[in-house]
Amino acid sequence: MPVVWAALAIVCAISLLNLVLTVAVIRRLREHTELINQGRAQSPAQGEVTLPAGTRVGEFRAVTGDDRTVTRDDLRQGMVVAFFSPRCPTCVEQKPAFIRYASGLSGGRDDVIAVLLGSPEELEGLREELSGVAQIVIEADVDGEMSTAFGLRGYPAFCLMGEKGVLSVTGFQVDVLPESAVL
Template sequence: MPVLWAALAIVGAICLLNLLLTIAVIRRLREHTELINRGNAQASGQGEITLPAGARVGDFRVVTGDNREVTRDDLREGLLVAFFSPRCPSCEEQKPAFVRYASGLSGGRDDVIAVLLGSPEELEGLREELSGVAQIVIEADVEGDMSTAFGLSGYPAFCLMGQDGVLAVTGYRVDILPGYVAL
């Protein structure tokens, strides 16, 4: 009889452990669902990855890889500003479409600024890939001058400028830009 009670105690302990693990998994799934819903809200325009269209970009002063100083006053209508990070899978997905779009702009690389976020060493490959279609600005993180001025909260981010430093179009996908043609 003591063996039966010991077996029942072991089965009970296993069932209790299983119940606790199941509760922990359900809690974690709820957290993931909340994160996914927040991401979908941002994707559908309910959240912004930069300042919203119609907002004026803040003051900044940066130097491009070509040693050209750029300030908010240089943000003319039609200028495309993009933010990329080498640690971002979405950036890798959007990069080919960005290169195609930027290559088709009439002003060439003078109409495009690519802000790359990270250390110079980790940005080397990305810098080489984008320097043919964009002026390059390197910032260590989202607290850099341009990132702060544009209210950057994630990447990739694409901003088409309107007049007087006002954002005309913003989003995290290239297909939000006017004239974009998918392949």
């Protein structure tokens, strides 16, 4: 009988050690996830998410959800172009601020283009949320025409257009966009 108790004590000790190690691994994974998310949300000074401000975007031709064709020549001064993906936690965090910002623009949704990256099925909810404040362009991935023209290297990305297709302001967070653009 003492052998059974000894074996049971060993199994309990191993199980307890396994539980402690599992909790430690989970805690470490959470820390890593936060570090990764912070890296995605870094400021433009730490790394550009698109072409830098002062650069003219490349040529592109895209069709919005309203069947309007958009090219670089359609980008007017003061327009906002944003890039989102449903797989991006920072995109989810920045979406409410973007909706508030875009809702305050005097030109309404005609002055805002939201480029959504992913399959139409996974973008359906995001498309519905943003279609009230922005013209929607869907691209499968960062190899799409608009993503390539803007030099997209991460998301979310927020761009304020200057004259003649030149980027005035770019960044990972909505707060890089000037309040003066909201009229």
